[in-house]
Amino acid sequence: MSDGHDHSNGHDYHNAPLSEPAxxxxxxxxxxxxxxxxxxxxxxxxxxxxxxxxxxxxxxxxVARAWSDPAYRKRLLDNxxxxxxxxxxxxxxQGEHMMVLENTPRVHHLVVCTLCSCYPxxxxxxxxxxxxxxxxxxxxxxDPRGLLEEFGVDVRDKEVRVxxxxxxxxxxxxxxxxxxxxGMSEEELAELVTRDSMIGTGLPKSPARPVRQxxxxx
Amino acid sequence: xxxxxxxxLIATARALAPEAMFSEPWEAxxxxxxVALCESGRFAWSEFQQSLIAEIGAAEAAGHATVGGPDYYxxxxxxxxxxxxTKGIVDAAELAGRIAEAGPPPPxxxxxxxxx
Numbered sequence: 001m002s003d004g005h006d007h008s009n010g011h012d013y014h015n016a017p018l019s020e021p022a023x024x025x026x027x028x029x030x031x032x033x034x035x036x037x038x039x040x041x042x043x044x045x046x047x048x049x050x051x052x053x054x055x056x057x058x059x060x061x062x063v064a065r066a067w068s069d070p071a072y073r074k075r076l077l078d079n080x081x082x083x084x085x086x087x088x089x090x091x092x093x094q095g096e097h098m099m100v101l102e103n104t105p106r107v108h109h110l111v112v113c114t115l116c117s118c119y120p121x122x123x124x125x126x127x128x129x130x131x132x133x134x135x136x137x138x139x140x141x142x143d144p145r146g147l148l149e150e151f152g153v154d155v156r157d158k159e160v161r162v163x164x165x166x167x168x169x170x171x172x173x174x175x176x177x178x179x180x181x182x183g184m185s186e187e188e189l190a191e192l193v194t195r196d197s198m199i200g201t202g203l204p205k206s207p208a209r210p211v212r213q214x215x216x217x218x
Numbered sequence: 219x220x221x222x223x224x225x226x227l228i229a230t231a232r233a234l235a236p237e238a239m240f241s242e243p244w245e246a247x248x249x250x251x252x253v254a255l256c257e258s259g260r261f262a263w264s265e266f267q268q269s270l271i272a273e274i275g276a277a278e279a280a281g282h283a284t285v286g287g288p289d290y291y292x293x294x295x296x297x298x299x300x301x302x303x304t305k306g307i308v309d310a311a312e313l314a315g316r317i318a319e320a321g322p323p324p325p326x327x328x329x330x331x332x333x334x
């Protein structure tokens with residue numbers, strides 16, 4: 001396909017030059033590879049791991065185990081990182097210091113990182129776009145109830161506690177086990193646990209009725 | 219920033235590929251380079267975190283809200299580059315030379331067209 005020289009200065013839809021940040025990353029990566037500090041294949045593997053293997057399904061398994069096994073729940077509350085590693089999820093660079101927050105009928109926990117985007121990678125994967133937004137980071141602190149209303153979480157009868165993550169400590173919410181989930185297996189329970197319910201901006205799915213993808217906003 | 223404006227920004231951020239971790243391939247490379255260098259002991263994650271906080275804080279102090287996606291990873295890349303330069307792992311001039319070798323980035327879209 002290449003015809004060798006195509007130094008077009010105009011609009012070239014088919015061979016768009018790299019964007020400015022893409023060029024910067026490429027140059028940085030090449031320099032580091034030449035210095036022997038990074039290995040391109042190791043970078044590919046890292047990206048694959050975070051995109052495919054680490055994600056909120058890990059956290060859902062942790063929550064389902066905690067709902068089913070009181071001894072595990074206690075270990076999780078006492079030493080979250082160790083209990084999470086028990087299920088085969090080692091702490092990543094962000095996961096060493098982790099605290100689990102348990103929602104109750106009286107207390108609802110909400111996690112934010114006001115300064116940047118600290119997030120419990122080992123259980124939730126990388127944070128969603130909105131978690132990193134200036135607006136979420138500001139409003140979780142200034143108006144958490146309003147924010148939760150916008151996310152469709154009813155906290156009228158609850159105390160709301162907001163937790164600001166940092167490089168020293170990351171937080172992870174165990175949502176309340178939904179009514180009607182008695183007798184479900186751990187695998188079935190894990191299916192009810194959504195990513196947002198472990199951040200505090202959502203609730204687990206209810207087993208009583210099938211959950212639709214497109215719920216009409218109220 | 220008014221509350222209404224904040225609402226709009228969260229809605230915008232939530233609408234942007236709610237499940238995708240990276241919106242462009244270079245974001246994943248920038249992410250992986252930082253994690254790989256931390257794992258091999260070139261810096262502590264908290265050092266990178268402080269650099270990232272400084273980049274995001276400076277942008278927000280200048281009135282540029284982060285909506286997420288590429289603008290967030292621009293901060294990430296700047297934070298990483300700055301940290302590597304500070305630690306003497308990468309030489310700023312050498313890196314600038316490499317970027318220049320790659321040629322000029324695409325010109326910003328100008329609806330008025332080019333003038334000679």
